[in-house]
Amino acid sequence: MPRMPSPTPTPTAVTVTAKFNPLYRPYLVVTIGLAMVFSIIGIPLALIWFLGVGQWWARHYFDKLECQITDRALRFRKGIIFQVEKTIPLENIQDVTFIEGPLLKKFHLATLKFETAGHSAGQAHDMQLTGIIDAHEFRNRIIESRDALRHGARGVAAQATGAEGPTQVELMQAMVAKLDEIAALLRERR
Numbered sequence: 001m002p003r004m005p006s007p008t009p010t011p012t013a014v015t016v017t018a019k020f021n022p023l024y025r026p027y028l029v030v031t032i033g034l035a036m037v038f039s040i041i042g043i044p045l046a047l048i049w050f051l052g053v054g055q056w057w058a059r060h061y062f063d064k065l066e067c068q069i070t071d072r073a074l075r076f077r078k079g080i081i082f083q084v085e086k087t088i089p090l091e092n093i094q095d096v097t098f099i100e101g102p103l104l105k106k107f108h109l110a111t112l113k114f115e116t117a118g119h120s121a122g123q124a125h126d127m128q129l130t131g132i133i134d135a136h137e138f139r140n141r142i143i144e145s146r147d148a149l150r151h152g153a154r155g156v157a158a159q160a161t162g163a164e165g166p167t168q169v170e171l172m173q174a175m176v177a178k179l180d181e182i183a184a185l186l187r188e189r190r
Contacts, residue, residue, distance in 0.1 A: 016141050018067035024131030025062045027107040029054040067129060069145050074114070076129060086127055090146040092117040096139045110135040 033049045036042030057080070066077040074093065077085045099111040111130040132138050 013071045014068045015071060015145060016069040016138070018069075018129070018138055019133045020062065020065050020067075020131045021107075021109055021133050022062070023107045024065075024109060025055070025058040027103070027109055027131070028058040028061065031103065065131075067132065069142055071145070072149065074142060076127060088114060088116055088127060090142070090149045093142065093146050096142055098135060098139055104130070112139055 029050070033046050033054055036046035036049060060080050061078070064077070064079060064083065066075075068075050069090075073090055074088045075085065076087075077083065093114055094117055095115040097113040097115070099113055100109075104110060109131050111128050112132065112135055114127045114129075116126070129135075
């Protein structure tokens, strides 16, 4: 039997690439350093952190940050030694929450938190992005892209059913008729 060639994947077009605020670097140094100080045991480590290690780490971490909206998904990449890449299909995004706290405001930053379909409270599958320049605008672009994808899928489905087959009303009527037949057969067997 001849082997069929595998279909080539369609490339996803990047529609928006996020830019991160350089003030995210000092924010990282301060928040991680404060966490070390509050742990009391970490105070000696906090001194080392604030005297140079934190700035080095934050600079390299910031340089590796990447976030893009494609025509089908939101892709985020971070990490220095261990790189993490998360991809969320746009159709799974239920809501994008904008978070701004006192420390974030001090650094002119905001956090975007994503709620996805199928996410339960016991799972740690949520995604948060901090430090995106014009976070409100980026949030709006994500929601617009998601809605465009959903409406495009509905339009294709409507065209397919309308042009080649019965409408939803006709299908429902046929289902009701079949259910009536089944109910009549069950009544006869009694």
